[in-house]
Amino acid sequence: MKKTKIFVIMLLVAALFAGLVACSDKKTTKTEAPTTKATEAPATDAPATTAAPEPTEAPTEAPAAALTGAIHVYSRDASSGTRGAFEELVGFEGELTDDAIVTDSNGDMAAKVGADQYAIGYVSLTTDFAANNIKAVSYEGVEPTQENVLNETYTLARPFNYVTRAAGDFGNDKKEQLVKAFIAFLTESAEGANAISSAGGIVDAAGKKPWAELKADHPIVDEDNSGIELVTVGSTSVEKAIRAALETFQPMAGNFTFKMSHAGSGEGPAGTVGAEKDSAKKGDIGFTSRPFKDTEDVSQSMSNGTFCLDAVVICAQLDNPIENLNKDTVAAIFKGEVANWEDIK
Amino acid sequence: MNKARRRKDIMRTSVTWISASLAVLVLTSIFVFVFKRGAGTFSWSMLKDDYWSKNYLVAFGDVAANDFAPPDTDSEDEFFSRKFGFGLADSVDKENNQLMLVTTVSALSPLHEGTITTAGPDQGKVMAIPLNARIRRIDYLDQENNVKSTGLLGQDHSAEGAIERLEQEATAIREIYFQSTGGGIRGSIIATLMLIGLTLLFSLPLGISAAIYLHEVAPRNKVTDWIRAAVEMLAGVPSIIFGLMGVSMLFRVTNLFGITTQSVLLGSFTMTIMLLPLIMRQTEEALIVVPGSLRMASLSLGASTTQTIFKVVLPNALPGILSATLLSMSRIIGESAALIFTMGTAISDSPKISQGATTLAVHIWTVMAGEQPNFELATAISLLILVLVLGLNVTVKLLTYRINKKWQV
Numbered sequence: 001m002k003k004t005k006i007f008v009i010m011l012l013v014a015a016l017f018a019g020l021v022a023c024s025d026k027k028t029t030k031t032e033a034p035t036t037k038a039t040e041a042p043a044t045d046a047p048a049t050t051a052a053p054e055p056t057e058a059p060t061e062a063p064a065a066a067l068t069g070a071i072h073v074y075s076r077d078a079s080s081g082t083r084g085a086f087e088e089l090v091g092f093e094g095e096l097t098d099d100a101i102v103t104d105s106n107g108d109m110a111a112k113v114g115a116d117q118y119a120i121g122y123v124s125l126t127t128d129f130a131a132n133n134i135k136a137v138s139y140e141g142v143e144p145t146q147e148n149v150l151n152e153t154y155t156l157a158r159p160f161n162y163v164t165r166a167a168g169d170f171g172n173d174k175k176e177q178l179v180k181a182f183i184a185f186l187t188e189s190a191e192g193a194n195a196i197s198s199a200g201g202i203v204d205a206a207g208k209k210p211w212a213e214l215k216a217d218h219p220i221v222d223e224d225n226s227g228i229e230l231v232t233v234g235s236t237s238v239e240k241a242i243r244a245a246l247e248t249f250q251p252m253a254g255n256f257t258f259k260m261s262h263a264g265s266g267e268g269p270a271g272t273v274g275a276e277k278d279s280a281k282k283g284d285i286g287f288t289s290r291p292f293k294d295t296e297d298v299s300q301s302m303s304n305g306t307f308c309l310d311a312v313v314i315c316a317q318l319d320n321p322i323e324n325l326n327k328d329t330v331a332a333i334f335k336g337e338v339a340n341w342e343d344i345k
Numbered sequence: 346m347n348k349a350r351r352r353k354d355i356m357r358t359s360v361t362w363i364s365a366s367l368a369v370l371v372l373t374s375i376f377v378f379v380f381k382r383g384a385g386t387f388s389w390s391m392l393k394d395d396y397w398s399k400n401y402l403v404a405f406g407d408v409a410a411n412d413f414a415p416p417d418t419d420s421e422d423e424f425f426s427r428k429f430g431f432g433l434a435d436s437v438d439k440e441n442n443q444l445m446l447v448t449t450v451s452a453l454s455p456l457h458e459g460t461i462t463t464a465g466p467d468q469g470k471v472m473a474i475p476l477n478a479r480i481r482r483i484d485y486l487d488q489e490n491n492v493k494s495t496g497l498l499g500q501d502h503s504a505e506g507a508i509e510r511l512e513q514e515a516t517a518i519r520e521i522y523f524q525s526t527g528g529g530i531r532g533s534i535i536a537t538l539m540l541i542g543l544t545l546l547f548s549l550p551l552g553i554s555a556a557i558y559l560h561e562v563a564p565r566n567k568v569t570d571w572i573r574a575a576v577e578m579l580a581g582v583p584s585i586i587f588g589l590m591g592v593s594m595l596f597r598v599t600n601l602f603g604i605t606t607q608s609v610l611l612g613s614f615t616m617t618i619m620l621l622p623l624i625m626r627q628t629e630e631a632l633i634v635v636p637g638s639l640r641m642a643s644l645s646l647g648a649s650t651t652q653t654i655f656k657v658v659l660p661n662a663l664p665g666i667l668s669a670t671l672l673s674m675s676r677i678i679g680e681s682a683a684l685i686f687t688m689g690t691a692i693s694d695s696p697k698i699s700q701g702a703t704t705l706a707v708h709i710w711t712v713m714a715g716e717q718p719n720f721e722l723a724t725a726i727s728l729l730i731l732v733l734v735l736g737l738n739v740t741v742k743l744l745t746y747r748i749n750k751k752w753q754v
Contacts, residue, residue, distance in 0.1 A: 008359050107718045194482075194498040210492075224465035231606075236714070248481070248498065251402035251522065254464035261691040261701070280596055280607045280689075 067118070067320055067341040073334055074113055074121030075100040081235045081265030081289030082106065085158035086122050086312045088290075090330050097336025106237055110134055110315070117317050118341065120333060124237050124289075125149075125311040126200030137314040138324040144313045149202045156312045160201060160238045161288045162186070163304035165272045170284060174220060175228050178256055179284055179302070181218035182230065185249050186307050189214055195248040201241040201308035211252065225254035232260045233283030234268025235290075241308060242287060265289050269296040379731060383724030391725060394529020395694040396708075398479065401525070403459030403472050405518045413451045423448050424508040429518055430454030433480060433504035438528065445480045445497055445504050447523075455518060462520070479524040483507065485515035492519060530726060532694040536609060536702035540688075541677050543613035543698070544620065545670060551617070552624030553666060559625070560632045561654050580622035588683035591615030595687070607701040612688035619683060620673045627672060631665020632658060634748060664748045668741040675737040678730055681706040690714070705730050 075096055076083035087093045103109040106124050113121040114133035125144055129136060136144050139156050148154035164183065170176040185192045190208040197203055215221060232242055239262045246258045261283070268286030270276040274296065289310065298304045314330060316322055322344070325333075332338040413430030425432040430451030436444040450456050450473075457473040482498040493514070494500065495507045511518075555576075563569040592607070595614045604610060635658050643653040681704075689701030690711045696702035703711055709726050712719040 004355060008355075008362065105714050107714070111718065191482075191498065194494075198498050198502075222464050224468075226465055247398065247400050247524065248522065251400045251463040255400075259691045259693070259701070261689050263690070278605075280592055280605075280611075282606070 073100040079264040085290040134315045159306040164302045166300040167302040177220040195244040199241040199244040203308040221253040225256040230258045231283040233271040234287035235265040237289040238287040383728040386721040386725035398524035398527035408455035482522040484520040486517045487514045533708040536696040537704040544616040547617040556628035585682040588686035591687040607689035627669030631662040675734045
């Protein structure tokens with residue numbers, strides 16, 4: 001009796017440590033590996049084998065050969081501007097396969113695709129591909145780069161749009177002038193273009209003027225604006241570019257403060273000129289990462305338009321041999337008509 | 346006992362062992378995970394720094410180039426401008442953004458004498474560029490007196506390129522745009538404390554009075570039972586529903602105070618309602634533990650019921666009420682779903698009651714929801730939350746131990 005008890009306890013202790021080792025980082029296993037008895041060795045195997053998720057592991061051992069196995073389709077949630085743009089550009093709106101795994105942000109998508117060998121998904125070009133263990137797949141034989149988007153050969157591109165509140169609806173006149181100045185900075189100045197492109201946005205620097213020239217039309221920037229808070233709402237994809245632009249503009253325009261509460265493209269027009277414009281989700285400038293829809297009436301706004309372009313990039317895990325996909329194949333994959341990697345021609 | 350019976354017993358007891366050790370395993374692995382990922386980021390400066398970088402634009406009145414001796418420390422990654430006497434190095438931040446950091450500034454370098462150009466009270470003041478400042482853009486004059494710019498927002502995106510260009514082309518530096526280091530959580534800590542303070546201010550009086558009514562004042566009948574059942578049920582409502590209710594109904598209440606956005610006040614109203622069942626139940630437990638003989642003694646000495654409740658029962662239930670307070674605090678620290686709706690997800694460095702802010706838990710949500718999830722910062726905050734909640738729970742255990750000891754004697 002006592003012996004079995006000791007044995008079971010030892011086994012549990014071993015399993016506990018094995019679990020700990022399995023869940024910790026690979027590089028630090030050395031320091032973490034406890035000085036337990038010999039019982040540990042067989043126990044460590046158990047969680048390791050259960051951790052490997054895919055049944056079809058054998059054929060993928062040779063990396064040079066094409067990948068075989070079921071395609072795991074990843075998509076964004078329905079409110080995502082990236083998803084709206086992607087489905088429209090590829091042409092399978094509303095026909096996404098039911099087996100698609102839904103991710104809730106661009107970063108989430110990148111991380112999940114990077115962790116799944118059989119995954120295919122789509123992210124914004126601004127994503128850090130190497131850090132997430134993913135690679136960009138060419139579309140129609142064209143590599144997704146800033147140059148190819150600007151010269152219009154890469155067709156999976158979409159606009160980043162802005163829309164402001166209606167003139168006179170900002171609650172205070174100084175804020176309205178400041179928004180006007182910021183829009184000028186964002187769309188016309190060289191400094192603004194630099195800030196946007198440093199954050200991955202694609203913008204044609206030709207024809208932009210230095211802010212020192214534009215500044216004359218916006219005397220508000222020479223006042224102390226530290227009491228004014230600009231609120232931006234809308235797409236999460238534009239967040240990085242807008243943050244860079246706002247940060248650059250801040251010391252040029254009297255240290256105004258800004259608050260970014262971005263939660264999806266739909267809330268951009270809604271929070272500025274739409275149904276939510278007086279609710280808790282209201283903002284001074286709204287952003288979408290797709291063209292405005294017909295249902296979104298932005299005509300009342302003080303100004304609206306496109307401030308830069310972004311490319312949607314089809315992505316797969318870094319080890320995936322796939323290099324290029326055509327429009328029809330992409331549509332077939334995301335509709336679920338092509339279900340296996342070996343079926344892609 | 347026969348053999349088969351013995352085997353059965355061992356099987357059954359080992360199920361209990363396995364279940365218990367599973368709980369221990371999960372807890373340990375959470376701690377190991379959080380420590381491993383977060384301990385490196387956890388530091389005093391993380392606790393006291395702002396989350397948002399401060400942006401500075403300083404002008405130099407076209408100071409001319411000079412000749413500065415490079416510092417003795419000859420590092421591979423550091424590039425030194427002999428003309429202007431400062432060194433730059435490349436770096437990346439936690440969110441994988443490229444940075445250009447100031448590594449050295451010579452004693453006589455013009456970088457000590459820039460003046461702030463931003464309109465406001467500080468305009469015209471001298472601002473020395475500090476070490477580790479994140480250089481974004483350097484505007485300089487070239488030989489033909491044209492203004493050009495270099496840096497991350499200029500022509501060159503590396504420290505080496507920027508310094509090289511300055512050495513070759515620049516005759517004077519005109520303006521530098523730089524940022525301070527951000528990434529701290531001070532604002533969220535303050536917001537969490539504000540939320541705890543406000544919520545307890547509203548919920549403790551409500552919850553304790555309601556518990557006293559239910560246990561001491563109310564007649565023992567169906568209606569009281571029904572109220573008690575309703576409170577129990579309230580405890581089972583998922584927090585996201587409280588969040589929805591907060592943003593749609595309580596939002597109108599905060600509108601009356603002139604608040605038009607999500608705010609800390611709205612969050613505290615919502616948390617007040619969420620915590621009511623917890624405080625009521627804990628207080629009632631504390632009231633039950635107070636021996637009936639105390640009440641009898643007080644009443645027999647001629648005290649009224651109200652006097653008995655407030656002068657005899659309540660002081661004796663105080664430790665129990667205190668532990669209810671501590672439990673509520675850890676509940677507020679841990680809550681996220683309801684607060685995302687009611688306080689928003691925008692991180693604020695100087696939270697105000699009338700404006701949105703993030704608590705520590707929502708701060709984690711925000712840094713993980715972006716384009717580049719910031720695991721290090723998220724786990725460092727988790728570490729802080731775990732330590733806080735652990736501390737509160739240990740205090741509750743000590744308090745309960747003291748109460749039990751008190752009434753046993």
